[in-house]
Amino acid sequence: MQKFYVALDKSPYPITVGSDLLHQPGLITPYLFGEQVCIVTDETVAPLYLETIKNTLKNYQCDEIILPDGEEYKTLATVELIFDKLLSNRHTRSTTLIALGGGVVGDITGFTAACYLRGVNFIQIPTTLLAQVDASIGGKTGVNHPLGKNMIGAFYQPRCVICDIDVLKTLAAREFQAGFAEVIKYGLIQDAAFFSWLEEHCEDLLKREPNDLGHAVLRSAQIKSAIVEKDERENSLRALLNLGHTFGHAIENLAGYGNILHGEAVAIGISLATELSVIKKWTSTDEMNRIKKLLQKMNLPIQWSPEISGMALVKQMMNDKKNIHGKLRLVLLKNIGNGIVTDEVSEEELYQSLLK
């Protein structure tokens, strides 16, 4: 079991990574303020781990909400459902919400905690690799709007994050592998040694060897936390974490949500960002080949589906970025371990890269 702290404005909070954590009340109860808890989880995770968590909270008023599984339920309507439950069961300002699930559950629960009685305590217990290395860390919470993903939300930090490696055993292979897109991303943007370590250990990681898996999760969480500490609200540095995401979101949009996993879209996005970095002469072809090779070894895609035209992809990217977030900014690589946020990519270079 390893623990480190995320040091933000207010009190620092711990992220614990290890095996057999869900049975340990000592990891949760010190972070509860009052005698009330509400566990938010989904239909996939509830049968596996809900009772385990409830057993550690026998001395508390412990309510539960089991959401249907899927991104399509990440809406304000679901948040309202949780408000109804909390108010009906008279949860006070000292209650704690516990998010037990993947990124969708974490995002919804965190946003609900941010808004209930103007903000109550919450704890993240992520149960997917993607949520352990990415979604549960950094305080980005929110829900989708029919006109765009994560358009409604808050920056709201949990009181602690508990990453139990054992729960990854039950993940479907495709979902498990998809999480590695984000893991590889951390090596690429900030830590060349970690990238090399991933190259060396990718077979053991795919076999879900606990020690290797623990290290991959811990190092990813540390890299993300260190970036978030320096730029919680994404005014500058935090944008680095979007490597592969601008391409990835456009691909997800065009493929239709549900047809491609987020991690898979990010893997393709990383590959495209790398190709563009080569066009900019910032990254060598050798490095590009190493990156693509590692993605492929993790069974991740590096090319988008032929049903999507390169032209449609460029249009979608320009549309996403220019209209909602301002001008087109991309994360590219100077080399492995050295990401860079840039708005120096012309539309021509984008075409050159995508319409080849």
Next chain:
Amino acid sequence: MQKFYVALDKSPYPITVGSDLLHQPGLITPYLFGEQVCIVTDETVAPLYLETIKNTLKNYQCDEIILPDGEEYKTLATVELIFDKLLSNRHTRSTTLIALGGGVVGDITGFTAACYLRGVNFIQIPTTLLAQVDASIGGKTGVNHPLGKNMIGAFYQPRCVICDIDVLKTLAAREFQAGFAEVIKYGLIQDAAFFSWLEEHCEDLLKREPNDLGHAVLRSAQIKSAIVEKDERENSLRALLNLGHTFGHAIENLAGYGNILHGEAVAIGISLATELSVIKKWTSTDEMNRIKKLLQKMNLPIQWSPEISGMALVKQMMNDKKNIHGKLRLVLLKNIGNGIVTDEVSEEELYQSLLK
């Protein structure tokens, strides 16, 4: 025109109080980040002041949302309506929401700003006395839930607050007078000299004499801001601002919203809190008489409607407080200018005070 700054965690922001402020672009435009603005207002205020504000923003993409008037629209559904407009009109992270209206408009707009793209800029232009001296200051934003008022919300500070005294001329007498319950409250909890000043100037204030009105708004805003600076999230000191509100909320609930104005309920609440302070032997009968006299001179009620039983009022208070916010805490007076937050009020004392 007088200006002072509220110094919170992040950058301090100004509150400007004076006449003829709405025509001055220089009070708004320095606080805009980008080229987009969305003014949120209501059907009562829009015909009076919307064009004036829009005229100061001719170089901006200036959208508007005119809400139906009334507390019953202070819901998540209204927030969603604003999200729809913002996303349809492609408002980016650098947009600014302007709340032009009373407390309801300010609370809804602030909460929407807190959640849109995880937080965008917003400006308060309060157009009622109540909003100028209370609701627009301190960053409490939110909406109601069928099971309770202000149950969903955020602490989210505006970028600036503009209190134009001239707009108070168009307020209905009853609404105008109700705002003084909060003004008197500030004198009672923190500033005996201000309370005496109110006693001396109450006739001119009722005549809406601009200089006196400007002073009353400025001093109220200063007292509230100073308290919020010390305790933004209401962990301690800020609770002082609830003088009269625990009683008041219970009265509003029992009377049915819309049948009594918030300020009127607070006036009755202040009167009841004072009576309880006399029972506790903290406040003298003389002081109680001064307080009741000033409330009455401002045409405010000091006794609740006979249709409500004292027993029902006690029950409602216990229910509101114990169940949603924890144990019963009240704000009482040690004497005029010296409020105190206490949980030393027994249920017996409450009965003694209310069932007389």
